[in-house]
Amino acid sequence: MKNLLFAIVISISAVSIYAQTNILPTPSFVEYSEGQFVLEGNALTIKSGTFTREQLRVLETHFNTQGIQIKETDSNPVVTFFQSKVVLPEAYGIDVGDNIRISYSAAMGQFYGMVSLLQLIDHSEENVLILPKIKIEDAPQFEWRGLHMDVSRHFYTVEEVKDFIETMAMYKFNTFHWHLTDDQGWRIEIKQYPKLTEIGGYRDSTVIGHYTDTPRQYEHKKYGGFYTQEEIKEVVAFAAELHINVVPEIEMPGHSRAALAAYPELSCTGEFQNVPGLWGVFDDIYCSKEESIEFLQNVLDEVLELFPSEFIHIGGDEAPKTRWNDCSKCKNVMEQNELHDSHELQSYFIKRMDQYLTERGRKLIGWDEILEGGLSPNAAVMSWRGEAGGIEAAKQGHSVVMSPTSYCYFDYYQSSHESEPLAIGGFLPLEKVYEFNPIPADLTKEDAKFISGGQANVWTEYIPTYDQLEYMVYPRALALMQSLWCQKKPEYSEFLKVYLDFHESYLEEREVNRAASIHIPELKIERAHDGVAYSWWGLDPNEEFVLGDSYNHTLGGIFYIKNGESVQFDRGNGYHSLMLEYNGDQQITYNLHESDILGAETEMNPAPHKKYNHNASLNLVDGILGTERWKGDQWLGFNKPNVEMIIDLDTITSIDFFTIGFLNQNGSWIYLPDSMKVSVSDDRIEWTKVKEVAIEGDEIVNRIELQLNTTGQYVKVEVIPMEKIPEGRGGAGSTPWTFIDEIQIFTK
Numbered sequence: 001m002k003n004l005l006f007a008i009v010i011s012i013s014a015v016s017i018y019a020q021t022n023i024l025p026t027p028s029f030v031e032y033s034e035g036q037f038v039l040e041g042n043a044l045t046i047k048s049g050t051f052t053r054e055q056l057r058v059l060e061t062h063f064n065t066q067g068i069q070i071k072e073t074d075s076n077p078v079v080t081f082f083q084s085k086v087v088l089p090e091a092y093g094i095d096v097g098d099n100i101r102i103s104y105s106a107a108m109g110q111f112y113g114m115v116s117l118l119q120l121i122d123h124s125e126e127n128v129l130i131l132p133k134i135k136i137e138d139a140p141q142f143e144w145r146g147l148h149m150d151v152s153r154h155f156y157t158v159e160e161v162k163d164f165i166e167t168m169a170m171y172k173f174n175t176f177h178w179h180l181t182d183d184q185g186w187r188i189e190i191k192q193y194p195k196l197t198e199i200g201g202y203r204d205s206t207v208i209g210h211y212t213d214t215p216r217q218y219e220h221k222k223y224g225g226f227y228t229q230e231e232i233k234e235v236v237a238f239a240a241e242l243h244i245n246v247v248p249e250i251e252m253p254g255h256s257r258a259a260l261a262a263y264p265e266l267s268c269t270g271e272f273q274n275v276p277g278l279w280g281v282f283d284d285i286y287c288s289k290e291e292s293i294e295f296l297q298n299v300l301d302e303v304l305e306l307f308p309s310e311f312i313h314i315g316g317d318e319a320p321k322t323r324w325n326d327c328s329k330c331k332n333v334m335e336q337n338e339l340h341d342s343h344e345l346q347s348y349f350i351k352r353m354d355q356y357l358t359e360r361g362r363k364l365i366g367w368d369e370i371l372e373g374g375l376s377p378n379a380a381v382m383s384w385r386g387e388a389g390g391i392e393a394a395k396q397g398h399s400v401v402m403s404p405t406s407y408c409y410f411d412y413y414q415s416s417h418e419s420e421p422l423a424i425g426g427f428l429p430l431e432k433v434y435e436f437n438p439i440p441a442d443l444t445k446e447d448a449k450f451i452s453g454g455q456a457n458v459w460t461e462y463i464p465t466y467d468q469l470e471y472m473v474y475p476r477a478l479a480l481m482q483s484l485w486c487q488k489k490p491e492y493s494e495f496l497k498v499y500l501d502f503h504e505s506y507l508e509e510r511e512v513n514r515a516a517s518i519h520i521p522e523l524k525i526e527r528a529h530d531g532v533a534y535s536w537w538g539l540d541p542n543e544e545f546v547l548g549d550s551y552n553h554t555l556g557g558i559f560y561i562k563n564g565e566s567v568q569f570d571r572g573n574g575y576h577s578l579m580l581e582y583n584g585d586q587q588i589t590y591n592l593h594e595s596d597i598l599g600a601e602t603e604m605n606p607a608p609h610k611k612y613n614h615n616a617s618l619n620l621v622d623g624i625l626g627t628e629r630w631k632g633d634q635w636l637g638f639n640k641p642n643v644e645m646i647i648d649l650d651t652i653t654s655i656d657f658f659t660i661g662f663l664n665q666n667g668s669w670i671y672l673p674d675s676m677k678v679s680v681s682d683d684r685i686e687w688t689k690v691k692e693v694a695i696e697g698d699e700i701v702n703r704i705e706l707q708l709n710t711t712g713q714y715v716k717v718e719v720i721p722m723e724k725i726p727e728g729r730g731g732a733g734s735t736p737w738t739f740i741d742e743i744q745i746f747t748k
C-alpha cells in the first residue's frame, strides 16, 4: 500500500516510440503505445510469496545491480501477475500501461516475465524508474536451449557452477549439460566406487600450452577435484529453481581413462595407466565385456538418484576401436551377439545403456557417433561433427539437439587477434554464432520437428579458470540464444546494438567476464599499386585510431586514421612495426615484413580448403607472416597434393632471394611437405627449374630461405606434400594438411 502511494504514475505523451527493446533474446511480439510509465523511487513491489526464496534472491541481486529494489508487499503491488491457461509453460506477456502486468501459465513463464521486465526498465535517472508503455507477447521457438560445461579437463567450484547457471537463467537458457567425466578427471562421487574420485579425480600433471606444441611440456602438479553427492544435489536443486534442467554426462565407452585409472580391470588390457595430463583421444576405453556394462549401470543407478532429468547423456563420442579389435573378451561379445564389426559392438554397448535407462523411465542422449553401427531405438542424438548426424537421426525419427562445431563450439577463438587467450583452435566470432540455425537447411518440415533445439559446448582443455570460461561464453551465448528463442531473429546489426546499448554494461555490473573481441578493430588488407593497403574497421563508424610506426618512420611517425581509412605499405620499404591504438587506451602491434612482391598477383592451384582460405592468394603476399598461434586467418591450408603457386613480378626482373613459410603442427595433422621446387619463366610457357629442395625442420613455423640468383617475370613454386601421414603420427594414414604462408621475394 505504502509503495503504491508513493508511486506516481505520469503519462508523458509522444515521448519516444522505440523501434526495439533491450530485451535479449528478442521477444516475439512487441507493441508500443504512446507514453511512459514512470515510477518514483527505485523499488518495484510484487505480492509476497510470488517467487520462492531462491528465485527472489536471484531476481533481487540482478535488479539490484541495476539500482532497482524488489519489495514484497501484501497489498496492491506495482507489478501484478495474471495466470492464464492459454499460453505455453515458458511463454509470458508483459503489459505496461498504468501499472505493470505479467501474464503467464506456469512458474517458468512467470520468471521469464520478470527477467524481461528488468531489461525494459530505464534506470538512468536517479530515483525514478521509467518504462515505455508496451505490450509484449513472448515464447521460445525451441524447447532445448542449452549450455554445456566440461568440468573434467578443468574443474570449477560449486559456487562457480551455480554462478554460471544463474547467468544462464537470466538469458532464458533451460538446459545445463554437465560433462562430469572424461579422460583427465572423474568429477562425481559414486558411493559404490570410491576410487573413481579418489584416484580418477586427480591427475599428476597437466600439459602446458597447446598440446600440439613440440616439445611438449608439463606442469608437474597434482590437479583435480570432484563434487560430492550433496553438492550435486545442491546444484541440481538450485538450477531447478531457476527452471534449468541439469543433464549429466557420464562418458562411455571412450574418454574413460580417469575411470580406468581407478579400475584398470574394466579396460581391455587390464593394465594400470594413470589419469592423463594430456588432451586428445586415447585408445584405452572401457572393454565391452559384461563387467564394464554392469559397472556403468551401477554408476547410472546413483546418477539417476541425483538427477531428475529425463535425458541422461552417455557420451559415445571418439571411441577408437583399437583395443576392442585386439581383445578376446570383446570378440566373445561380438560372437555371442552376432555382431559383424566393432561399430556394431559400440552400438550394442549403447543399446544396453539405452535399454537400462528406458526401463527406468529415462531417455538416453549421446554424441552423433552413437549412430554408427545402428542407432538405439529410444536414443536422442546430439549432433556435433556438423549437421549430418542430426539430419540422419531426425530422418530416422529420433529427437536431436544441434550443436555443430561450426556454430556452437565456444572453446574456439572469437577473433584472430593475438590478445585472445590460448584456445584449442577453430574460429567462431560472434557474428558467425548469430548465423546458427538449429534446423539444417535440407531437412523437410516433417523431419525438422525432431530438432528439439541447440546448445553450445564449452570444452575446457584450454580454459583453466572460471573467469576465462565466462570470457569464452559471453557474449557468444547471447547470439546463440537468439537462434534458440526467436522465431524470426532481427538482423545481426540490431542484435549488436542492443548488446552494446544494454547487455555489455549489464554483464559488467554483474561481474560476468566477457570477451571484448568485437571491439578490436578488424584489419582489412587489399592489393594496392606496388604494395598493399591496410585499413582498420571498428564498431563505431566515427572512431579515430592512433597509428604509430615504431620501427621505420616512413609512415611519418604517429597520426590519426579514421575507421576504414587505409594506409599503404609499399614494396621494399623495410620492416615495420605498426601500433594501432583504439578505444582510448587499447593497443595492437602488427609486425609487417617487407618484400618485393607485396600484393603481387599470385595464382594458386588447387585453391586452399575453404576453411583456411582467408584473403585467398593475397594472404601469401600481404606482409604478415604466419605465426605459431594462428586463429584461422594467417595460413592458407591445403589438403590436396601438390600445391602450385605462380607469382607475377610484372616485368622480367633480377631475382635475388626467396623465402616461404610452412607450419608443422602434427597434432592437428599439419605436416611439413616433403619437398619443393622453384622455377622461373619470362613468358609462362617455358619454365626453368632453379632449385629443388627437401624440406626439413623441427620448428612449428619453418621458413625456408633460398638464394635464387636468377631472372624472370614469373616465379613458380611447387610444393610436394608427403603422400600419407606415417603410422604412429597424428592422423596416421590420412592425407596431411599443408599450411603455407607468406612468400617473400627480394629483387636486385
Ligand code: TNX
Pocket (backbone or CB within 6 Å): 255, 317, 318, 367, 384, 409, 411, 424, 459, 460, 461
Ligand atoms: C571433441 S565434441 C570432443 C571433446 C573435446 C572437443 C574439443 C565431443 C563430443 N568430443 O572431447 O574436448 O572436441 O573441441
